[in-house]
Amino acid sequence: MTATLRDVARLAGVSFKTVSNVVNDHPYVSDTTRAKVQAAIDELGYRPNRQARSLRSGRTGAIGLAVPELSLAYFAQLADEVITAAEKRDVVVVIEQTGGDRRRELDVLSGPRRQMTDGLLFSPLGLSNDDGGLLAVDFPLVLLGERIFDGPVDHVTMENVDAARAATEHLLDLGRRRIAALGAHEGEVIGSAGLRLSGYHAALEARGIAYDDALVVDAGPWHRINGAEAMRALLERGVEFDAVFALNDELALGALRVMQEQGIRVPDDVAIIGFDDVDEGKYSLPSLSTVDPGRREIARLAVEVLLERIESGPEAPRRELRSAYRIVERESTGVLQPQG
Amino acid sequence: MTATLRDVARLAGVSFKTVSNVVNDHPYVSDTTRAKVQAAIDELGYRPNRQARSLRSGRTGAIGLAVPELSLAYFAQLADEVITAAEKRDVVVVIEQTGGDRRRELDVLSGPRRQMTDGLLFSPLGLSNDDGGLLAVDFPLVLLGERIFDGPVDHVTMENVDAARAATEHLLDLGRRRIAALGAHEGEVIGSAGLRLSGYHAALEARGIAYDDALVVDAGPWHRINGAEAMRALLERGVEFDAVFALNDELALGALRVMQEQGIRVPDDVAIIGFDDVDEGKYSLPSLSTVDPGRREIARLAVEVLLERIESGPEAPRRELRSAYRIVERESTGVLQPQG
DNA sequence: GTGCGGCCATACAACGTTGTAACACCGGTG
DNA sequence: CACCGGTGTTACAACGTTGTATGGCCGCAC
Secondary structure, three states: OOOOHHHHHHHHOOOHHHHHHHHOOOOOOOHHHHHHHHHHHHHHOOOOOHHHHHHHHOOOOEEEEEEOOOOOHHHHHHHHHHHHHHHHOOOEEEEEEOOOOHHHHHHHHHOHHHHHOOOEEEOOOOOOHHHHHHHOOOOOEEEEOOOOOOOOOEEEEEOHHHHHHHHHHHHHHOOOOOEEEEEEOOOOOOOHHHHHHHHHHHHHHHOOOOOOHHHEEEOOOOOHHHHHHHHHHHHHHOOOOOEEEEOOHHHHHHHHHHHHHOOOOOOOOOEEEOOOOOOHHHHOOOOOEEEEOOHHHHHHHHHHHHHHHHHHOOOOOOOEEEEOOEEEOOHHHOOOOOOO | OOOOHHHHHHHHOOOHHHHHHHHOOOOOOOHHHHHHHHHHHHHHOOOOOHHHHHHHHOOOOEEEEEEOOOOOHHHHHHHHHHHHHHHHOOOEEEEEEOOOOHHHHHHHHHOHHHHHOOOEEEOOOOOOHHHHHHHOOOOOEEEEOOOOOOOOOEEEEEOHHHHHHHHHHHHHHOOOOOEEEEEEOOOOOOOHHHHHHHHHHHHHHHOOOOOOHHHEEEOOOOOHHHHHHHHHHHHHHOOOOOEEEEOOHHHHHHHHHHHHHOOOOOOOOOEEEOOOOOOHHHHOOOOOEEEEOOHHHHHHHHHHHHHHHHHHOOOOOOOEEEEOOEEEOOHHHOOOOOOO
């Protein structure tokens, strides 16, 4: 069907290895043979067979990306940017979804799919700090978005604590004092929820504001619907609050919706800020203030670090990179004004 | 490093081909040898090497999915469901983004990446009807979402025309008569825009309502921002309208936002319906009525059809499948009421 | 006792590629 | 003129797997 080295060789009247040498730009091929072979290649439309190359080289030219689910806007946009960054490096991306489930996340680490890729970008959600040891795998692995202390692997992560602190301070700067936090995960310390909450605590503490347990609301997965439910729960408790820090934008948008149903004016009665800077936040009414965690930079760095790890092997020193964050002020914590 | 057939064979004291026979459940292997070999496999943790298998079999165990971009919620959710469906069939998905650009869409069809996959699910946006011939490729290809007449390939598509007609009729049933259409693509006939617009026309015609060119607004890519711009353009024209059919949900959400900025009450002054049933529509205020085009079914069918095509070769008859659609009534065309 | 057919196991080749070693050829040097 | 080093090309093996052909062994029938 498709042409092979041998076919080209036959047509050019040389050995098939010479064709291979031409294709791989080996030295010591005379200009005349090179031209002859090139002509044959063009005539037959020869393209090297990837599986054969893989078998020989042990490289697949693919990397894996394991995320909770693409339906979450943050991960869809992350995947978008990872794919774009990988394409520039001539690498394809195989996406796996874990649903944020610990078991499925562990499966991803040992599953048969690892053979299809040269390495994995992994954004875990269900793993706890105790699982750190399980990350000592024998293939190139870069962790995204989570920070598991002293883990044995490369990390590219956002400044969860500092950024959350800045978000909370932004609300404090507006004069708000009763700031609810939406989306806690009971008992979690080192996941995104735990880290962002600790930034929230730090901000309150620094300003000498008492921490009120009643203002912190647990939520399951960070979907919009859970943001809505968390807000309903908060309202039912009857606690006073004048601001909301939602641990991500989806939660914020769900909460926003419920507040509006209840006639709460945003930002007049309650200001709200999210986290992630997903596109929807620009278009909600009011538009949503948020933290831009540097998603594009994360994607770019992650691909970079993974490819370097693949290149350099397990002995190279472990790397931990953080992207720069930025508070994005929009209407939900500011003045209502027309926006794109 | 990792064990091969030969390693297992050495340990079990048989030829490596016998190990292969055990792994592949070949007949004519005695129970005793089978047990012996199995023990060796377990001891060494042997896993067949995928690239070697691919080289031998010509199959990669991967399929491609080419979409405009994952940042568009519809495609993210489609990708989610394609990956899930593929996983059940033990196939991985390699995602490529075309940006909806004709050139890049053509590249996808001939690019080197085709070698990495056994077939392609392709959701084109920039191709025109004239490009139909270019779809006569020599690898398994299933088209998604678009309908190119008499194309040479399998299709899994939604009922664009009928569903758009039903959406328009839904607005007509509410007594609306001046229905704007947002998101047209000038001159397009067979793309989603063209098809949905023709459903819009059909509905008007059936009810004997005059078609007014001023009510149809062009837009570029179906992003929220373009929906916002289209609505602004419509308002600037100063034409009267009491309803909006946005050709997809993102456009609708962008338009909704602008209407609210302008103090237009939805649905009281203007009712609006979108298309695609993306998650955000459930949580906007008001929540967005839309058409559920049967995305999950499309994903499932598409994977099914593609795998069958891969299995049965190019001679098998061409298939064209349509998913069932459903009008989803929410607040933007109905009564305001609390929703999840 | 020879021949035959069913069962089991093995040897060999092939998939298409690349690394290594070997082999010709050439001009220049001793 | 034999030798040598550099250049260009080739042969061979290997990556790990599976299909095909082959070859033993056994028991049964003639």
